[in-house]
Amino acid sequence: MDTESTDPYAHFAPGYGRHRRPDPRIAACVDEALGDARRVLNVGAGAGSYEPAGRVVLACDPSPAMLAQRPAGAAPAIRAEAEALPVADRVVDAALAVLTVHHWRDPAAGLAELVRVSRRQVVLTWDPDVMRRFWLVADYLPGIADAEAGLATLDVVVATLAGLGQQVAVRPVPVPADCTDGFLAAHWARPHAYLDPGVRAAASGLARLPEPVVDAAVARLADDLATGRWHWRYGAVAAGSSADLGYRLVVAR
Structure with a gap:
């Protein structure tokens, strides 16, 4: 049987663990958001x-x-889907979901499951309105923003959890310039990284776009880097130590 036909994540899984190494500063934000939770269920753990x-x-x-x-x-x-977690009600202190809700078959059902099994929910997602201003999206691959319009990101997560009776807070998660993770905007200050096919394959926002579209954008980025156009436009931005690219921690209880 074709593995990719039964596992929708197989097409970008190769090398994922190598490129998606947790950044300790983002990890500290997640750990703080978990509060005093001792037992944690990591949903969509990858x-x-x-x-x-x-x-x-x-x-x-x-x-x-x-x-x-x-x-x-x-x-x-x-092995379990977010929409049908095989654990009892309130069996864990916190349910954690890191950059995963947008992949779920039924995000509303999955978020309801998080509420069912835990007293606190911690979800890392992003604000598409902020993300669309990121230079890679704004100037090279606006198709990412178009695709995100139909995904369950910040507004959906907040509204769904609030609708389930949870008290919801939203915390920004700055992305360090030397971020060790490889999510979509992690290389904002290191544009040459996006020329690497392995880097692109580990970011679902890039991996799911049509290959000709990505290839054309990457060729233009490579030319802009070679000629200095990219540095002329974005050099001052890339000199920062961190940036707000729209990533948000949603903490509900």
């Missing part, structure tokens, strides 16, 4: 990024290709 140390963690993900990349010593993991 290769295990941002699973907090010093807590009892159970991971779940529907993708065998992603679960196979979990490193030795990672938290125990089970």
Whole structure:
């Protein structure tokens, strides 16, 4: 049987664990958001990024290709979808979902499951209105913003959790210039990274675009870097130590 036909994440899973290494500064934001939670369910856990140390963690993900990349010593993991978590009501202190809700088959059902199984929910997502101003999206691949219009991102997460009776707070997550993770906007200050096919494959926002569209944009970016046009336009921005690119932690309870 074709693995990719049964696992929708298989097409961008190869090398994911290598490029998506948790950044310690973002990890600290996630850990703070978890508060005093001792037992944590990591939903859509993938290769295990941002699973907090010093807590009892159970991971779940529907993708065998992603679960196979979990490193030795990672938290125990089970294959399960967010929409049908195989755990009892309020069995964990916190449910964690890191850059995953937009992949879920039914985000509203998945978020309801987070509320059912935990007293606190911590969701890392992003604000598309801020993200569309990111230079890669604004000037090279506006199709990313078009695709995001139909995804469950910040507004959907906040409205759904609030509609479930949760008290919701939103916290910005600045992205360091030397971010060790490889999500879409992580290389905002290192534009040459986007020329690497492995980097692009590890960011679903890029991996899911039509290949000819991405190839054309990357060729233009390569030319702009070679001629200095990119640095002329964005050099001052890239000199910063961190940037607000729209990533947000939603904390509900």
